[in-house]
Amino acid sequence: MSLMSHSAPQSNAPLAQVYLELRDGIAFITFDHVAARNAMTVEMYQSLRKICEDLAKNPAARIAILRGAGGKSFVSGSDIAQFANFETSEDGIRYEAGIDAYLAPLAMLPIPTIAVIDGMAIGGGLVPIAKTLGNCLSASNIALLVAHLGIHIVKRMLLLAELVPAKELLDQGYLLATYPAQELESEAQALAKRLSQLAPITQKVSKLTLARLMSNHLPNCSDLIRECYGSEDFKEGVAAFLAGKPPTWTGK
Numbered sequence: 001m002s003l004m005s006h007s008a009p010q011s012n013a014p015l016a017q018v019y020l021e022l023r024d025g026i027a028f029i030t031f032d033h034v035a036a037r038n039a040m041t042v043e044m045y046q047s048l049r050k051i052c053e054d055l056a057k058n059p060a061a062r063i064a065i066l067r068g069a070g071g072k073s074f075v076s077g078s079d080i081a082q083f084a085n086f087e088t089s090e091d092g093i094r095y096e097a098g099i100d101a102y103l104a105p106l107a108m109l110p111i112p113t114i115a116v117i118d119g120m121a122i123g124g125g126l127v128p129i130a131k132t133l134g135n136c137l138s139a140s141n142i143a144l145l146v147a148h149l150g151i152h153i154v155k156r157m158l159l160l161a162e163l164v165p166a167k168e169l170l171d172q173g174y175l176l177a178t179y180p181a182q183e184l185e186s187e188a189q190a191l192a193k194r195l196s197q198l199a200p201i202t203q204k205v206s207k208l209t210l211a212r213l214m215s216n217h218l219p220n221c222s223d224l225i226r227e228c229y230g231s232e233d234f235k236e237g238v239a240a241f242l243a244g245k246p247p248t249w250t251g252k
Helices: 042-056 080-085 089-107 123-131 139-149 151-159 166-172 181-196 200-215 222-229 232-243
Strands: 002-005 017-023 026-032 063-068 113-118
Touching: 017 042, 026 042, 026 181, 042 089, 063 181, 080 232, 089 200, 089 222, 113 181, 139 151, 139 166, 139 200
Parallel strands: 002 113, 026 063, 063 113
Antiparallel strands: 017 026
8 A cells, every 4th residue: 555745854864774663563664775765775675575574473563664764755766876786697687586585575564564655766666565676677576567557657667767647646546645745644654553453364364365466477587687687788877877977878
């Protein structure tokens, strides 16, 4: 379930972490990498996996609320800086396989999850919402987005690098609701309270059934991932992004 706002206070903390706060049965999971609009590093993915694995075994956790720090982004995908060290396409294969493994415990979390989107959600940042993170190249992540948004919107996002407005996502049913920033926290708490009053076993079984349905019969796209990460365009895109200049695509 996803709630969205359009403004919030800012933070300048130079951190790159995912942390958990458990209060009154609600697990608050915060993505905190404000300097990079909450882009996910491998270490952050690893922390998210550990947090979700622990929550799955904690009977005190009834609801999970995912949120981004700083008020500018929920999660803006993976941190591009880490791709600068990739040397071959096999680095990309290993990276994608790792991300899928890191995100699996989130998808299989046996409690209801709420994504509080205060700012932008870009790239892999859309995946925790659909699983309610990763590079959107993987088959599982694209399948999630297609199931929630439809193939035509996902094509726009992938082929045109287009940001889809919250209103359109709301109309599509991808977002549960939108609120002004000052109301977002209270509305998330109200939704969490409503969820916590319902049958936990029914919620668990329903959520895991849907997660299993989504993960069945996914195609093997390793050849496509290898082609992307092994290309000259991939290296050019990473270098241009880190240098703050437009890339020059060659199709190679």
